[in-house]
Structure formats: C-alpha cells, structure tokens
Amino acid sequence: MKKIRILIVEDHEVVIKGIITLLEPYKELEIVGYALDSEEAMKKVEDLRPDIIIMDINLPEVSGIELTEKIREGYPLSKVIYYTSHVDEKLITEGFEAGAFGYVPKNFKPQELIEAIHMVNDGQKFMKGIVSEKFISSYLRSEKKKKQKQDIPLSEREMEVLKHMSNGMSNKQIADTLFISIRTVETHKHNLMKKLNIFSTAELVIYAIQNNIIKI
Amino acid sequence: MKKIRILIVEDHEVVIKGIITLLEPYKELEIVGYALDSEEAMKKVEDLRPDIIIMDINLPEVSGIELTEKIREGYPLSKVIYYTSHVDEKLITEGFEAGAFGYVPKNFKPQELIEAIHMVNDGQKFMKGIVSEKFISSYLRSEKKKKQKQDIPLSEREMEVLKHMSNGMSNKQIADTLFISIRTVETHKHNLMKKLNIFSTAELVIYAIQNNIIKI
DNA sequence: TAAAGCCTACGTATTTTTACTTAGATCAAT
DNA sequence: ATTGATCTAAGTAAAAATACGTAGGCTTTA
Numbered sequence: 001m002k003k004i005r006i007l008i009v010e011d012h013e014v015v016i017k018g019i020i021t022l023l024e025p026y027k028e029l030e031i032v033g034y035a036l037d038s039e040e041a042m043k044k045v046e047d048l049r050p051d052i053i054i055m056d057i058n059l060p061e062v063s064g065i066e067l068t069e070k071i072r073e074g075y076p077l078s079k080v081i082y083y084t085s086h087v088d089e090k091l092i093t094e095g096f097e098a099g100a101f102g103y104v105p106k107n108f109k110p111q112e113l114i115e116a117i118h119m120v121n122d123g124q125k126f127m128k129g130i131v132s133e134k135f136i137s138s139y140l141r142s143e144k145k146k147k148q149k150q151d152i153p154l155s156e157r158e159m160e161v162l163k164h165m166s167n168g169m170s171n172k173q174i175a176d177t178l179f180i181s182i183r184t185v186e187t188h189k190h191n192l193m194k195k196l197n198i199f200s201t202a203e204l205v206i207y208a209i210q211n212n213i214i215k216i
Numbered sequence: 217m218k219k220i221r222i223l224i225v226e227d228h229e230v231v232i233k234g235i236i237t238l239l240e241p242y243k244e245l246e247i248v249g250y251a252l253d254s255e256e257a258m259k260k261v262e263d264l265r266p267d268i269i270i271m272d273i274n275l276p277e278v279s280g281i282e283l284t285e286k287i288r289e290g291y292p293l294s295k296v297i298y299y300t301s302h303v304d305e306k307l308i309t310e311g312f313e314a315g316a317f318g319y320v321p322k323n324f325k326p327q328e329l330i331e332a333i334h335m336v337n338d339g340q341k342f343m344k345g346i347v348s349e350k351f352i353s354s355y356l357r358s359e360k361k362k363k364q365k366q367d368i369p370l371s372e373r374e375m376e377v378l379k380h381m382s383n384g385m386s387n388k389q390i391a392d393t394l395f396i397s398i399r400t401v402e403t404h405k406h407n408l409m410k411k412l413n414i415f416s417t418a419e420l421v422i423y424a425i426q427n428n429i430i431k432i
Numbered sequence: 433t434a435a436a437g438c439c440t441a442c443g444t445a446t447t448t449t450t451a452c453t454t455a456g457a458t459c460a461a462t
Numbered sequence: 463a464t465t466g467a468t469c470t471a472a473g474t475a476a477a478a479a480t481a482c483g484t485a486g487g488c489t490t491t492a
Contacts, residue, residue: 012301012322014329018234058301060323085228085274085301106228113230155438168416171479182478183441190480199480200384201417206432209425216422371468386448399471406450415450 003027004121007050007078008034009041009067011059015106019054019083022110029117038062045071050078052117055100057084057091065091065098072099079120083113102126152195159213161188165201166208219243220337223266223294224250225257225283227275231322235270235299238326245333254278261287266294268333271316273300273307281307281314288315295336299329318342368411375429377404381417382424 006029010016016034023029032048035041038059045053053071057064068080081102082095092103101120104113108129116126154162157178164174171189175182193199198207208214222245226232232250239245248264251257254275261269269287273280284296297318298311308319317336320329324345332342370378373394380390387405391398414420424430 012234013326014234014238014299014322015231016234017237018228018230018232021233021237022230083230106230110229157439166418166422168414168419168422170416170477172477180439181441183443184439186479187441188439190482193480198384200386201479202382202421203384205418205421206382206384206425209422210432216426373469388448396469397471399473400469402449402451403471404469406452409450417449 003030004052004117005030005032005048005050006052006054006117007032007041007044007048009038009044009053009055009059009064010034010083011036011056015056019113022113026114029114038064038067041067042070042074045075045078049075051121053078053080054083054113054117055080057082057095058086065094068095068098068100081113081116081120081126096125154192154195158188158192158195161185162192162204162208163213165189166205166214219246220268220333221246221248221264221266222268222270222333223248223257223260223264225254225260225269225271225275225280226250226299227252227272231272235329238329242330245330254280254283257283258286258290261291261294265291267337269294269296270299270329270333271296273298273311274302281310284311284314284316297329297332297336297342312341312343370408370411374404374408374411377401378408378420378424379429381405382421382430 079101085106102116119126171185295317301322318332335342387401
C-alpha cells in the first residue's frame with residue numbers, strides 16, 4: 001500500500017521535531033519534507049507534491065491562509081490540514097474558505113492529528129469538538145448579521161469625516177483639515193447618520209472602530 | 217559531572233516531543249519529566265526538584281506567570297525559562313517580574329534554548345535579540361508614562377456617566393436613567409473631561425474602550 | 433442624454449453640549 | 463471637629479451639533 005506523503009509547514013523547528021516524533025510510529029505515513037516559511041513551502045509543494053500538508057496557520061510574513069489559497073490553485077491534490085495553537089473563529093472560517101481540509105488544535109490529543117491525516121487523505125474534511133462548534137456558531141452569526149447589517153457603502157468623503165470625528169475633531173476642525181465649509185461637514189455627518197441609522201457621536205466612533213476605519 | 221535536570225511544562229504534547237528530541241543529543245541535560253498543566257507542574261516540581269523548568273507561558277487556566285511566582289516562592293532553586301511562541305512585551309516584562317530567568321521564543325534557533333539552559337543553570341539571566349529590545353523599549357516607555365499618565369481615579373458616578381455616554385446616550389437620557397438632573401450629568405461630564413484632559417466625546421469613547429469601561 | 437451618486441454649500445431653527453462658577457448635603461477619614 | 467471627596471444641582475453664556483430642505487457642479491453609468 002502506498003504511503004501517505006506529508007509535508008510540514010511550520011516556523012518553529014521544535015514543533016517540526018515534535019510532529020516528526022509523533023508521526024514516526026505510523027508506518028503508513030511518510031514525512032517527505034518540511035518548510036519554515038511560505039516561500040520555502042511553495043517550493044517544496046512544487047518539488048514534492050505531498051498528499052497532505054500539515055501547516056501552522058500563523059506563519060511569518062505570508063499567512064497560512066494565503067498560502068493555502070495559492071496551494072489550492074496550483075496543486076489541488078495537496079491537501080492542507082491546519083495544526084495550530086489558536087482556536088480562533090476567524091481563522092477557522094477563513095481557513096476553510098481558503099480551501100483547507102482540516103483544522104486540528106495542537107492541544108487535541110496527538111491521536112487526533114493521525115485521524116485527521118487519514119480522513120483528509122480519503123477526501124473528507126476534518127473538524128471536531130470546539131472547532132466545529134466555533135465554525136457553526138460563526139455560520140449562524142454571519143447569517144443573522146447578513147439580514148440586519150449589510151455593508152453600507154460610505155463615500156470617500158464620508159469616510160474621511162467619520163475618521164476625523166472619531167479621532168476627536170470638531171466639525172470646525174474637520175472643515176479646516178479638509179478645506180471645506182463647516183456646512184459641508186455637517187451635511188456629510190448628517191448623511192452618515194441617516195445611512196448608518198446612528199444618531200450619536202459615541203456610536204459612530206464605535207462603528208468606526210468596529211469597521212477598521214480608525215485604529216485604537 | 218552532574219547533569220542538569222529539566223522539567224518541561226507545556227500543554228501541547230507535540231511540543232513536548234519536540235523539546236525532548238531537541239535536547240536528546242546533549243548528554244549533560246536530563247529531562248526528568250513533563251507536565252501538561254499548572255497543577256501537574258507544581259506536583260512535579262515538588263517531587264522532582266528540577267534545576268531548570270522549560271515552560272510555555274500560555275497555559276490553560278492558570279497562566280505561566282502565576283505558576284512562576286508560586287514556584288519561585290516555594291522552590292527557588294528551580295529556575296524557569298519561558299519557551300513560547302509569543303514575543304509579547306507584556307508577557308516578557310511580567311515574566312521577568314514573576315521571577316523567570318530566561319525568555320526564549322520558539323522561532324529562535326534550537327541552539328539558543330540550549331544556550332539559555334546553560335546560562336540560567338549558572339545563575340545568569342537569558343534574554344536575546346528581539347526579546348531584549350522589547351524589554352528595553354517597554355522599560356523606557358513605562359518610565360515615560362509614569363510621568364504623564366498615572367491612572368486617574370474616576371468616581372463611581374463618573375464611571376456610570378462615561379459608560380452611558382459611550383454607549384450613545386445623550387445627557388438627557390443619562391439623567392433619566394440615573395434619576396438625576398441633566399445639570400448633574402453635565403457636571404460629571406465636565407469633571408470627567410477636566411480629569412482626563414479630553415475634550416471630545418469621541419476621545420472619551422476611545423478612553424472608555426481602552427480602559428474596559430465599555431465593551432464593544 | 434438622462435439618471436444617479438457624490439461633493440459642495442447655504443438657510444433656518446432647534447437641540448445639545450460645553451465652559452465655568454458656586455454651593456448645599458452626605459459620608460469617611462484624620 | 464475639620465477636611466476632603468463625592469454627588470447633587472443651578473446660573474449664565476457661548477459654542478457646537480443636529481434636523482431637514484434645497485441646490486449647483488461634476489463624473490460615471492445606463
């Protein structure tokens with residue numbers, strides 16, 4: 001029987017050693033190589049065409065998500081399993097959207113990783129326990145949000161006004177900064193409030209923070 | 217020559233395996249045990265009295281910081297080295313305050329961990345590269361902050377007013393909610409602004425968020 | 433070419449907020 | 463018993479923000 005060929009992508013050497021030790025007893029698995037960063041990873045995928053890629057989602061520079069997308073486009077037969085310490089809803093959903101086949105937190109029992117490898121190699125997706133819960137709750141929440149709060153497009157000028165006022169400027173200051181009349185600023189703000197259905201400065205600030213319009 | 221006796225505290229089995237593999241070639245080092253959580257760790261320290269404890273700072277339930285404090289109080293001869301994936305300024309400073317002897321990021325070369333073990337075993341502190349930089353910059357910043365922004369105490373009522381206004385209430389609404397006159401709310405707000413040296417609603421909201429007075 | 437969206441800006445009026453001061457009542461600590 | 467902090471609230475003014483409608487100029491798109 002053909003062995004399952006595995007590539008490890010992980011920026012911490014010690015974890016690579018750990019994974020190697022972990023998989024060592026399983027004679028049906030073969031570690032064909034490892035990579036410490038995304039660039040190296042792409043090269044190894046190209047060269048080795050592994051069946052399974054065990055990947056840390058938190059990589060330096062290019063994230064595991066982007067790397068996964070590139071792999072899926074170029075080498076769809078190599079299937080990515082995230083093996084990571086962060087059980088983060090955003091990472092989980094983005095990871096699967098990017099085309100990953102499995103998500104195994106490092107604090108799962110080592111056995112789970114083996115199980116994931118076999119399942120994914122058979123073409124199934126692997127997700128378990130807390131990961132599935134997060135995924136489901138994220139799905140439910142996103143469905144709810146879709147109904148109530150579809151992304152409202154703000155014009156560029158509205159963005160600027162919102163940003164400046166969220167940083168504490170008065171209408172007058174904003175007007176001076178943007179070289180427009182204070183009346184124009186008022187109009188933009190008025191339109192903002194109508195668009196967003198928000199009628200207090202405080203909530204506008206929170207909106208700006210939550211939508212990454214300002215950084216705190 | 218006596219071997220250096222090492223205990224590993226780390227909640228990810230795979231990393232434990234990695235560390236064991238990593239240290240294996242060094243015959244002067246002896247891994248006497250490992251622990252997957254804080255409670256187990258304390259027992260092992262008590263039983264084994266290791267020279268060095270290699271610890272992941274991110275442990276479930278009780279953090280590595282607290283654990284370090286307890287170990288330093290009870291077993292000052294066992295010296296803690298953090299071995300962790302997060303190079304976080306806060307963790308670094310808190311870690312050393314808690315009594316750690318070393319801080320080695322997992323993305324350092326494995327060799328660095330060996331070096332840290334020897335240095336710490338000789339009674340020195342180990343810190344290198346990015347870790348020292350963060351430590352120093354944190355020190356400098358904290359000195360600067362000490363001068364300009366000592367924690368300003370807000371009264372309970374001021375807190376309430378700040379919270380409500382940050383959630384988007386007008387002075388009138390706050391007055392009604394707290395069953396006080398709008399003039400009182402104005403006074404509280406005025407005092408808040410003087411105390412915090414902030415003169416816009418937006419910055420008050422940001423202050424409230426940054427100081428966990430409101431949640432977003 | 434017409435429609436739509438955006439940026440600009442004003443008129444008018446109202447509401448809200450801020451500035452600054454003063455001050456009584458209460459409670460805790462010295 | 464006095465001081466100090468806090469909560470309460472008002473007077474007086476000025477400044478700022480909001481509501482709502484209207485509208486010209488501009489660019490993009492149907």
